[in-house]
Amino acid sequence: MLKKLPIGIQTFREIIEEGYVYVDKTDHAWALASSGKYYFLSRPRRFGKSLFLDTLKELHEGSEVLFRGLYIHERWDWSKRHPVIRLDFSAGVLRSRAELDLRIEWMLKENAERLGVFCDRTRNDIPGCLSELIIRAHAAAGQRVVILVDEYDKPILDNITDLARAAEVREGLKNLYSAIKGQDAHIQLVLMTGVTKFSKVSLFSGINQLRDITLSAAFGAICGYTQLDLETSFREHLRGVDWARLKQWYNGYAFRGESVYNPFDILLFISEANQFRNYWFETGNPSFLIELLRNRRLFLPDLEGIEASEEILDSFDIERIDPVTLLFQTGYLTIADTRERFGQWLFALRIPNQEVRHALANHLIDAYTERLPSERLEWQKSVYGPLSCGDVDAFIAAIKRLFAGIPWRNFTHNDLPESEGYYASVLYAFLASLNAEIIPEDISNHGQVDLTAKLAGYIYVIEIKLNRKPEGSGAGEKGESTNPALAQIRARDYSAKYRDLPGKGLFELGLVFDGQVRNLVQADWRRVD
Template sequence: MITFPYGNSDFHAIRTEGKLYLDRTQHIPALERAGEQLVFLRPRRFGKSLLLSTLANYYDINRADEFETLFGDLTIGQTPTVEHNRYLVLRWDFSQVSAQGDTEALTQNLFNHINQMVNGFRIYYQQYLSSTIDIFETDAIASFASLTNAVKNSGYPLYLLIDEYDNFANEVLMQIRPTPERYEALVQSEGILKTLFKAIKSNASEGKLARVFITGVSPVVMSDMTSGYNVATNIYLDDEFNGLCGISSAELQQLVATLSTHCQLSTAETQTTLETLRVFYNGYRFCYDIQQEKVYNPTLCFYYLRHLQKACEPPPQILDSNLMMDAGKIRYIASLPNGEAIIRHILDEQAELSLDALEDRFGIEAVRELQSGEKFMVSLLYYFGVLTITGRSVLGELVFSVPNLVIRSLYVEELRKRTLPDARETDTVRHMARAFYQNSRNAPAFRHGDISVLC
């Protein structure tokens, strides 16, 4: 029996409790070579947190005695880099920061999280610290400075991991549309988020931070902070990291083969399962090289496969509600300039949606500008996982489309309903579409392009 780590991003727990772990440690040497400060973007629920947890366990000096247990049978365990288990590791997760309240409350919410992590750090690493770390309740940046000074004085390198760096800032932005003053107060001028990243930049330049790895969904917040943090290497479009998060076709085929044996599925049933997963869950490419393999969303696949293993049949609902984008984000995307035109274009499967290149550094003002709205809108939808790169046009431009039927149902159809109401759409058609998307047994009867009649 396979124990799928659905919703579990704790590498240590996954490895010590015998849960499924798809090895990505072969990328660690390339990540080390890529730079000391890295930014890596992927859509929600794509395994970013597990990646950071893997790095934390690999570099943590306190995990040295467990290296063989955690990594011995993985790729990096056979040929580890010299940096393994050499660092004190500080982790922040901005998805835990509340986006509620005014600017003062937002600042305190951020400070509370940082101080909590600083306190946990000083307890966890107290045996290595030769000086104390002070915590300042109303100034977590000062707490962070105290930590970096203490670590440097103790002679150890420090690795900072930041998960979902843009999460609470995006929440603030999308809650308040069209009056984004709170968001701008976070990232512009002397806003607290910009000030925090200036402190990270300063500590790195002074040798107090050896490495920084940042994950998020889009480059908008990073771009809006401009000079606050302009020293990182962006690796989220690099060919070699296309499969850093996600599930490959070969891995999925092996998992389905194992479950088919367990459930005694016929060859035809096994192929039907693979086709269902392909049509509903596949379709993401995170680089410009169209020869690179598309990857599957791991959260969606684990949702489907664990039910298949338990009941030997597909889940009754093909859509995993945990992947839903909240209503505020949907309203925000639909309200952007050229939103209606872009959505019409996306929904028209006969029309080609193409760009010369993705925008990988753009702030919120660029998104708002009517004259550049289409390019930024398409790029933003790509980062959110609503669109992906599917090929090249005859002119050599990148071609974008909706990755799969789950995304069409969760995002595009919701956007369409909010922005393009059609009086001709009957309850019968809506019920047909809903029934199709929810009933995974319908999948073998259709190819991806055949579903437009229900949309």
């Protein structure tokens, strides 16, 4: 009989006692407990952070029977039982400093009652109460205190579109966390988890001894499922699965260690009879992120090849939000490669997998075109059909209809149509949403072409130009001599590296857009034998 799937269950005791599948992460718990004291971990949502924290809680409280048969059981000293203070900000939305303080006071009271101690709120503010709770819990138990903070940053992220309110909430959290620094003699372990990492200046100045293990290769698989986890713990559940397709859809999250799957994806995939769908992406609301990308004019094809330093990846400030930082910390970008240059680490980033690429592209299309998903679907069909059968003229006609359907109000009080990157970004998003293989800024020995798209055995080498002159010629092979985009493809022989590859057809396509017309004004192509 197959074990039950722990969908939505974040309580370690329930998983073990009720016979759910459990992927053993206690080797990481042992590494934390035996090599340090203060830790910080950032991972995207629904990656198993809460379950890992609850595992640490049961471990330090001495729940020996729950760990029998697991990695840590024979290594742990079960004679010691540490009091655990658990602060969890994952539930609900806090819209002000007053609501935050009220929630913190409730959590401190709940922890005090569970530990059999008290905090005199008539004589203490919030940090004073936490300090008193730590000291009294240590004295009552005779063992130092473990502090676990779940989703430490959620109150800030809930208010991220209101800078003043987010800053106010941030100061409230900083006020709370500052109490930890002065209680070192009473503390056994601290682990704080969240989605983002705020800079030490803005939030962590009170506890600057935290060791950030987010990008530590040794803890790369502390959350998430590895390939081995799937082939052992879920072997029977995944019998007969197309492993290559499963990896393509859901694997690929990497934090300088072994790449992992999002647990939520795998559990839902199994429960839905192995149907490939956007399980993880659909649980989030990336509207703020999408609007940020649009407002910052991020060149969307660049998402396939961003390089960033460690400072960019691990420092988040509400006053100066870097889209790359937010994309990485929220799971829409991950680490593809790491190298050291001029004394610092540089990280090549990529979109993790097909689920993220496909779903993110759909959201970007809706944001750039301000159309409903039902309208987007018709456009996608009109683009996919021609591309999948090598009908370039029909593809060009579909592009014209696409841009003609974008509301003019999108361009009020901005210069979007004057940017070549805008047209390339919309086209990239549409091609990505069709599950086409896209190579942005495709490099050859003569330079780089804007986009290469591969779909259904056809290869399209595409160069995009912006024309501010009157409308040019129409589509067709006859205009290639006057089309600057197609002329550049031919002059630099961008398609040369694809000529000997097997396939149904290779096309060179030059697209010229006009900033005033806000559409395609010239499109010429040639088929390459």
